[in-house]
Amino acid sequence: MSGYSAPHCGSLRASDEGHRVELYGWVARRRDHGGVTFLDVRDRWGTVQVVVRSQTETFVRNEYVIRVAGKVARRPAGSENPKMATGEVEVVADEVEVISEAKTPPFEIVDEVDADEALRLKYRYLDLRRPKMAQTLELRHRVVQAIHRYMDAHEFIEVETPMLLKGTPEGSRDFIVPSRLHPGEFFALPQSPQQLKQLLMVAGIGRYYQIARCLRDEDLRADRVVEITQLDVEMSFCTEEDVFALIEGLWAKVWKDVLGIEIPTPFPRLDMQESLLKYGTDKPDLRYELEIADVTDTLRETGATVLRGAVDAGGVVRCLAVPGGKDMSRRDLDELVLLAKGAGAKGLAWIPGPLDRHLSEGELTAIRSASGAGADDLVLLVADRRRKAETVMGLLRREIARRRKLIRQGEWKFLWVYPMYMFEEDDLGNLTYGHHPFTSPWPEDMHLLTERPYDVRARAYDCVMNGVEISGGSVRIHDRELQERVFEILGMDRERIHGQFGHLLDAFEYGVPPHGGIAAGIDRLMMAIKDTENIREVVAFPKTQSHQDLMLGAPSPVSPEQLEELHIQVVPPRKTGS
RNA sequence: GGUCCCGUGGUGUAGCCUGGCCAAACACGCGGCCCUGUCAAGGCCGAGAACGCCGGUUCGAAUCCGGUCGGGACCGCCA
Incomplete structure (x- = not known):
């Protein structure tokens, strides 16, 4: 075997035409046409198509590790694959050797995996086989x-x-x-x-x-x-x-x-203070505008008790204009309420909305103007302790940006x-x-x-x-x-x-x-x-949210001998509810 | 410590709200056969899940309720 010095599957190009090569890799896909079979052979560098004629045919399945000996050839005119980096060429095999067989993997080794993440973590070595990883x-x-x-x-x-x-x-x-x-x-x-x-x-x-x-x-x-x-x-x-x-x-x-x-x-x-005020977080994403405004002072005497209560308790009222947000459905708004409440907010108000009749004309105007809201915009309002209001507004700001696709992709801010x-x-x-x-x-x-x-x-x-x-x-x-x-x-x-x-x-x-x-x-x-x-x-080998390595099965108990040597006694956790 | 979401064949989903027509549908994958140029190959045929687990309600539960386990998201936490 001379795989270390062999060319990489994914590196073959038109300039390699005519060269005899020996390739090592995994069968990514096979297309059996009867008299001719195409194998896509994958290594870390990519994938290349191998043509196997009936006389050299060997039984392989996906993920078998194989050795292929053959000649690099330009693909017949019209059959090039522009989607593959190696798409101009193929390797015409005169020898295919199975080095290692493989069971059907628990999920397909393709970039567009939709397998459950826990499964991917358990079989991380297969997940990492995906070119993207x-x-x-x-x-x-x-x-x-x-x-x-x-x-x-x-x-x-x-x-x-x-x-x-x-x-x-x-x-x-x-x-x-x-x-x-x-x-x-x-x-x-x-x-x-x-x-x-x-x-x-x-x-x-x-x-x-x-x-x-x-x-x-x-x-x-x-x-x-x-x-x-x-x-x-x-x-x-x-x-x-x-x-x-x-x-x-x-x-x-x-x-x-x-x-x-x-x-x-x-x-x-x-500075931090400005960041928390305008963006509701100490790590603002500047790929979208959406600035939060403080309207606490405007609402000190307001008749809207939900807002007034927070202000009287020393809290703040913050608002955020949602561009074109007047078209948001009740369902959209309910989801935002859920998000706000999930973050610990007492509630979420919006203008125009049920709160309008408790607010004076002047207050409404002041809020719209502070948030910079245009005619088609909706204004979200949160009244709470300063820190909580910042957190909630920050989350809403991010959620709005995502939902309304305001994040300018490709920018680095x-x-x-x-x-x-x-x-x-x-x-x-x-x-x-x-x-x-x-x-x-x-x-x-x-x-x-x-x-x-x-x-x-x-x-x-x-x-x-x-x-x-x-x-x-x-x-x-x-x-x-x-x-x-x-x-x-x-x-x-x-x-x-x-x-x-x-x-x-x-x-x-x-x-x-x-x-x-x-x-x-x-x-x-x-x-x-x-x-x-x-x-x-x-991360190559990450743990789950509960600190477990699903592949290794860690953490795990150790032997009594090991514990004794370390002078450690394990006290089992008290059963909940007992 | 708390809140929320998810758990149906190998994989991903549908069904669950409005129990019975669901031993459960679809796609991918898998197995067999056919096919000399495909590249998400194609055609035909086929196998495969009692619906995470435990318990309850009910004449009847994948579907309702409680608990539990596993995964995820968020609040707290992360000098």
Whole structure:
């Protein structure tokens, strides 16, 4: 067998005419005409047609692995297939050998699969056989290679950081790994190499990057996987402007090298507050307009009690014009109501609609004008707590854009959301960090740190493209005292600060350069590039929403011996309802 | 932690709202035969599901109800 050096099925072209070749691949399809049979033979590079005459006929079925020896020939005039890259030629076989037989696969290995995703995940090795999936894997490789080239050219060096780290109670839930040699003690798998990369700056590395796996034990969403891959970057003596320039250049290079597209730089910037107001999200998709407007002040004295109630309770009223939306059916609107309620809204109003008679002429005019609604437009209204109203309007905005096909396909809309806020309020009303606790506060806002922490801006930024947050980072704190102060504002006592972050604080006493960086999620980047809303489409072996690997059957129980060795006792979950 | 959607032959769907005419239809795939130029090949013939699982309502359930399992979407969560 000499398959490694053999030409690829998908690479044969007219220029190969006359060459004797040996091909290895999978039978993608067979068309048996009696005296002559056509086999489409597939490998990662594509598919080529093989002509088998009766004298060399061998019994094959779809997905058999075969070896074909034959001659590359131009197809007879008129029988070329312009839909295939190899369509000008065919291989006339004088030998067909079955290397490996195959059962009928549980779903057809074609690009237009409509098989259930769970089935595809169970037989992922078959799913990846589909040309589209193979192309996605290759595209991902191209992206990562472009990143490596770019980072290397800018004198960044890739440094690997450990997988077994110290757990932190902050941030997302850790995956933990029991220590055999230290009974009762555990490692944590990295949520990100954050502290290590900062320590590399203290070490004087200056420019670090890594394509790092990060693991977060959180509930999944359409755009989340448990094991994310991120480009992790940190640099010394930099400002946010340096990071922006670096990353703008990086995306420009990736888009050019991989997609052949020139993207304009620098990217526009939008501060977080404006983003939440106008787009209802911190990651706006600018491929469509649809701006949200605030009409709280107009409705302070309104007779519409549903709106008034929210305003009196300190909430807001936001509105959004749906272009040409007056033609929406009651059913369409009901679906939007369902969406809004599903996101926790108390309700959804629209104009013109049942609410009209409770609103004054002046209020109606003001709402229409604030939302920029034209004569044929419908205006959606949500009244709620500010955060909830933003979330709901953001969802509605996206849904409207999808339904009314307002998203301009083929556009790449990059922007920086910057600055962001240093602190946020969690659902219990407690103060928590917006980005992470190592983020530097905005210098001019330093005096607000103690009295009005929520007004403190952070030197933090997200790079958003087509509604996907593809990277985010910050300029870090490099001063021990300030870092300790931020921890304290976050409600940590001295003991905890030193137990969790003592190494970092100590390091800051030995000469620390100002530094900052960014992390870019490769999975989400790939989603954006492939324009898919399903992150599993860009990951080779993804897990389900409930963290299971349907192919491997993981997670799975381990033997009592293994548990004993690890000093672990399993406590079965309490049965629900008992 | 919560809400919602889905689960019918190998695959995808129809049927389910308005129980009986459904041991269930259609397409693809699969098997056999025919066919020397197709490329979603074609023609003819054929096999294949008691409708995720458990329980209930009913004279009768794929169809109604409850639970459960699996998948997905969303809110929370994701420094």
